[in-house]
Amino acid sequence: MENADALYMVCSEITRTMRVDDLFQRGQSLGLTITPVYSLSAFRKDPHVTGRELFTSIDDPDFGTLELMRPPIRIGESNDKTTVVPAPALGSANLEIVEILKEPRPKIVPRVDAVDPARPLVGMRVLQLGVGAVVPEAASLLGLFGADVIKVESAIRVDFLRQMGLNGYMDVNNCPTFNQLNLGTRSVAVDMTQERGKGLVRDLAELCDVVMENMRGGVVGRWGL
Structure with a gap:
């Protein structure tokens, strides 16, 4: 930008x-597009953040009480803290999924009337085949x-976000970004290079209402989904 250096000096003086x-x-009074650059602690104390009750406390089995951001959408007046569930450890739901696979294949998925208006998707099951951010975050919102x-x-x-843990490379259960994007999900670890693993996921898909994925083109098709 022309005269950028001079403009920077003038702004610095002011x-x-x-x-x-x-x-x-x-800046706001002058109608400027302006926002402060916060530290994490300052952001936590911002009046807009506190006014919207943006953070909530949850109990994590490994780290104790944590403060996490609430879902960006609310339905109804419920402020139930149990709607935020920690992200799963890798493969932590393997045994639970084995039990799900024993369920009969429903021809018609029964409709479940929501008891809690803030959790209208109770009764829906979502198979999440995503990596990174977009699909996991979208699925997490459904879970919330x-x-x-x-x-x-x-x-x-391993999901590339899981690899960047607080204690270094491949500290798979301690990546803050992954954990924030995968709240309220269950994890099953499957070897998709084996036909048995692909078959397990196909069976699981039959028991789900929604399948979400963001793999490279053709990958999910090769799995038979």
Whole structure:
């Protein structure tokens, strides 16, 4: 941008003696597009954040009480903290999924009337075949509204977000980004290079109402889904 250096010097002279809050308020009063750059602790104390009750406390089996952001959407007046469930450890629901696979294949999925208006998707089962951010986060939102979300993962080709844990590479259960994007899901670890693994996922898909995936083109088709 032309004269960018000069503009930077002028702005620096104006702003260096102002507090962040004062500068923000002054910018807003002038109709400028302006926002403060917060530290995490300052963001937590922002009046908009506290006013919207953006954070909630949950009990994590490994880390104790954690503060996590609420879902970005609310239905009804419910503020039930149990709607936020920690992200799963890799393969932590394997035994539970084995029991699900024993269920008869329904020809018609029965409709379940929601008891809690804030969790209207209770009774829906979602098979999540996503990696990274987009599909896992979308499926997590369904889980926060009551759906049973089952994430199929590989213990060999671990979701790349899981690989970046707090304690270094392949600390698979301690990546804050992964854990935030996969709230309210269950994890089953399956070897999709084996026909038995593909068959298990096909069987599981028959027991689900929704299948979500963001694999490369053709991958899910090769699994027979």
